[in-house]
Amino acid sequence: MTGQAVRVEGLTRSFDGRAVLHDLRLDIRPGEFVALLGRSGCGKSTLLRVLAGLDRDISGTVLVPRRKAVVFQAPRLMPWKRVWPNVVLGLPGRPERALAERALAEVGLAHRSTAWPRTLSGGEAQRAALARALVREPDLLLLDEPFGALDALTRVTAQRLVGELWQRRGCAVLLVTHDVEEAVLLADRVLVMDDGVIAHEERVDLDRPRALTDPRFAALRAALLARLGVDTATGTT
Amino acid sequence: MSTSHAPPGSPEHDMSPISADGKAVDATSAPAAPALETLRPTAARRTRIPRWLRRTTGPLLLVAVWQLLSSTGVLSTDVLASPGRIARVAADLIDDGSLASAMGTSLRRVALGLLLGILIGGGLALLSGLFKVGEDLVDAPVQMLRTVPFVGLIPLFIIWFGIGETPKVAVITLGVTFPLYLNVYAAIRGVDAGLVEAGESLGLTRRGLVRHVVLPAALPGALTGLRYALGVAWLALVFAEQINADAGIGFLMVQARDFLRTDVIVVCLIVYAFLGLLADFLVRSLERLLLRWRPTFTGR
Numbered sequence: 001m002t003g004q005a006v007r008v009e010g011l012t013r014s015f016d017g018r019a020v021l022h023d024l025r026l027d028i029r030p031g032e033f034v035a036l037l038g039r040s041g042c043g044k045s046t047l048l049r050v051l052a053g054l055d056r057d058i059s060g061t062v063l064v065p066r067r068k069a070v071v072f073q074a075p076r077l078m079p080w081k082r083v084w085p086n087v088v089l090g091l092p093g094r095p096e097r098a099l100a101e102r103a104l105a106e107v108g109l110a111h112r113s114t115a116w117p118r119t120l121s122g123g124e125a126q127r128a129a130l131a132r133a134l135v136r137e138p139d140l141l142l143l144d145e146p147f148g149a150l151d152a153l154t155r156v157t158a159q160r161l162v163g164e165l166w167q168r169r170g171c172a173v174l175l176v177t178h179d180v181e182e183a184v185l186l187a188d189r190v191l192v193m194d195d196g197v198i199a200h201e202e203r204v205d206l207d208r209p210r211a212l213t214d215p216r217f218a219a220l221r222a223a224l225l226a227r228l229g230v231d232t233a234t235g236t237t
Numbered sequence: 238m239s240t241s242h243a244p245p246g247s248p249e250h251d252m253s254p255i256s257a258d259g260k261a262v263d264a265t266s267a268p269a270a271p272a273l274e275t276l277r278p279t280a281a282r283r284t285r286i287p288r289w290l291r292r293t294t295g296p297l298l299l300v301a302v303w304q305l306l307s308s309t310g311v312l313s314t315d316v317l318a319s320p321g322r323i324a325r326v327a328a329d330l331i332d333d334g335s336l337a338s339a340m341g342t343s344l345r346r347v348a349l350g351l352l353l354g355i356l357i358g359g360g361l362a363l364l365s366g367l368f369k370v371g372e373d374l375v376d377a378p379v380q381m382l383r384t385v386p387f388v389g390l391i392p393l394f395i396i397w398f399g400i401g402e403t404p405k406v407a408v409i410t411l412g413v414t415f416p417l418y419l420n421v422y423a424a425i426r427g428v429d430a431g432l433v434e435a436g437e438s439l440g441l442t443r444r445g446l447v448r449h450v451v452l453p454a455a456l457p458g459a460l461t462g463l464r465y466a467l468g469v470a471w472l473a474l475v476f477a478e479q480i481n482a483d484a485g486i487g488f489l490m491v492q493a494r495d496f497l498r499t500d501v502i503v504v505c506l507i508v509y510a511f512l513g514l515l516a517d518f519l520v521r522s523l524e525r526l527l528l529r530w531r532p533t534f535t536g537r
Contacts, residue, residue, distance in 0.1 A: 002511045035427030050436050069438070076435035078455040089449060116530045132439070 004031040004063070005172035006051060009058035020046050022196035024060070024145070030139065032168055033173045035187035037180060042193045048144050051174065065172075069133035070109050073148045075125035076133075077117035084113040087132045091145065091163040103135040107161060123154035125159070131210050135164065141166075143175040143192060144146045156160055159185060163208070180224045183186065185210055191226050254321060291423055306465070318500035325342060326500040335489070342485040343478065346402065347512075348468050350409025354466060357410065358417030359459075366425030366455070387411040396480065405477035412473035413466040420465065424458025425451060457531070460524050467516045470511060472476050 006028035014019040019045040028034050038044040049055040050062060052070045057171040077086045078206050087103055088095035093217060097113075105111045126146060133141060143162070147155045166173050175185055184192045184204055190198035202224060206216055267454060285339035295405030300320050306312040312323070330336035361379060364371035428451050436450040478487020486505050494499035 054434055054438060065332065070435075072431070072435065076431050078432060078436075078450060078453065080450075080456070090441045092434065092440075116532075118530065118532050151516075226387060 002087050003030060004028065004175070005032065005065060007061070007063040008051075011050065011058060013043075013055065018050040019196055021050070021058075024197055026057050026191075026198060028140070028174060031170045033121060033175070033186060033188045035175045035177060035190045036193060037177065037183050037190060037224065037228065040069045040178065041081050043196050044193045045144055045191070047134055048174065048176050051140070062180050065139035067136060067138050068142060069131050069136045069138040070142045070144065071126070071133050071146045075117070075120075075122075075129040076127055077092060077120075077125060082114050082116060083109070083120070083128050086117060086128065086136050087113075089132070091135070099135060100131070103131040105233050106165065107131045113232075124148055124157060126150060130162070132144060134169065137169075138171050141169075141171050141173045142171055142236075143173065144234070145177055146175075147177075147197040162186065164179035167208075180221050180228070181212065183213070184224065190224060192224065196235035202227075222235070260491065303471070315497060316499065318503060323500050323503050323507075326498075327504045330345045330489075330501070330504060336504070336508070337490045337503070339486045340485065340512075343474060343487070344512070345487065346405050346477070347409060348472065348473050350406045351413055351466070351470050352408065353410040354413025354470070355417060358414035358462075358466070359421055360420035361414075361420045362425065366422045367451070376422070379415070383415045387415075389471065391476065391480060398482040405474075405482070408477040409470050409473040412469040413446070416465045416469055417459075420462025421455060421459045424455035427458065428454040434476065457524075457528060460527070463523075464517065464520045467520060468513070471513050471516070475509065 008024060008026040011021050011024040011026075020231055024047065024049075036047070040136050046055065048070075050058055052068065053064070053188060054070075062101050062185050077083070078089065081089065084097055084100040084104065086124060087100035088097075091099075099167075101110060101113055104113050109124060109131060112120060112124060112128070117128070118152050120128060126149075130146070134145045137185075140201050146162070151160055159182060160174075162173075166186075175183070175186060184206075187204055190202045190204060191198050192202070194200075202220065204220060206214060278341060303312070303317075304320045307314075307317070308321075312319070318326070327336070361375050365375040365379070366372070390411065391404065391408055394407050398404040398407060432450055432454060433446060436446045441449060478485045479491060480492065482488040486508055490502055490505045493499075493505070
């Protein structure tokens with residue numbers, strides 16, 4: 001096997017006889033940023049849950065790194081633990097507070113390490129969830145629409161943060177999203193999922209940091225939208 | 238302080254040229270500014286009497302009316318003793334130590350029954366809440382037994398355990414077990430699946446999940462159950478002590494009933510109420526301590 005961060009072959013997952021993932025194939029190289037696009041209900045979140053090891057009711061081959069971390073759409077912090085114990089929750093042994101503080105500093109949340117999760121704003125809570133994922137030093141970071149619940153302004157900051165963290169850490173990332181712009185902005189490769197399989201693949205060779213005003217960016221975005229069945233003919237010709 | 242809703246950028250002259258009948262002079266200009274009124278903040282309208290004083294006035298008035306009815310003879314001592322007399326009797330009962338010893342006996346019964354009830358009810362709830370096998374084995378029988386009114390079991394308990402302390406503690410234990418079981422079980426089963434999943438994704442073991450996710454999440458529900466169980470514990474105590482008791486507050490009441498001493502009965506009722514209040518206060522303090530993470534409990 002040539003060094004891959006994720007290797008999936010012939011993956012099938014059915015709910016009540018209906019195959020949500022059907023003989024799916026997916027490879028992710030180490031350090032690669034992959035975005036997974038698709039209409040809601042196409043099975044992209046199911047695929048992420050399978051890769052996270054949260055859904056084992058599957059058939060087929062799935063190889064994932066031992067060290068992996070998930071950031072969900074909702075922050076899912078334990079409300080009865082302050083921020084820093086939340087960050088190190090589940091780490092083996094007795095993790096030090098300094099470890100959590102370092103991860104929190106990385107996401108710009110060092111000043112909130114003793115706050116209760118319920119007192120955080122939406123953006124802060126999501127950054128804490130990101131710190132909780134990073135502290136595990138994952139080889140594979142799974143992001144399940146992590147910016148979906150954020151307001152437009154916070155989302156831009158959070159996307160930039162994820163881009164920077166990925167470049168610094170060099171881990172493989174699978175970002176599940178329904179935002180085409182976000183996918184093109186961050187990913188090396190954009191996959192479009194349809195009917196339980198990867199229906200389309202698009203390489204993004206634009207230089208980073210990417211500008212939304214780049215005509216090639218707009219062309220890619222339009223092509224992907226067309227793939228998803230959204231007509232952009234009136235916008236771009 | 239006044240509030241103005243006029244657009245901030247509107248020119249000065251738009252405000253003034255209004256004719257005597259109230260219509261705008263120039264129909265083509267911006268709409269005429271409406272008459273403005275000052276919105277007074279609510280704080281200024283509030284009365285000066287502090288809230289605690291207003292809240293204590295009601296009960297005090299009630300006691301005053303009661304005293305008035307008693308001293309004018311409308312309310313006879315056989316029906317209900319006067320507040321003054323009740324206070325004197327309470328002082329006597331405290332002086333000769335009979336109230337303290339009765340309270341001690343009753344408190345011991347409640348504490349023991351509560352402890353056993355928490356152990357049994359909580360233990361069963363953990364068993365059926367955390368394990369599928371436990372649920373299948375435990376839940377159905379408990380739900381069946383729950384429908385039996387526990388007070389109705391007193392005669393059976395007397396046959397089984399005699400007339401000593403055991404049947405009294407057993408009744409309280411039984412009364413405490415079910416509300417606690419129901420609340421803890423429901424709380425464990427109501428834990429947010431998203432948080433459990435997040436815990437799993439963080440690599441928590443099954444034990445870690447129970448300790449760091451399930452139990453803390455079930456705590457608010459468990460405390461609600463505890464508060465409810467405390468209420469039932471006092472109720473069970475009253476029932477248990479009315480039968481074959483030779484000590485405790487209930488015994489004091491039965492004795493007083495035989496001598497038509499309404500004053501002693503009222504003193505005992507007040508003691509019951511006071512103890513119930515105290516227990517409630519303890520659970521509230523416990524909640525404040527353990528549930529600091531809930532926004533409703535911060536900053537108090």
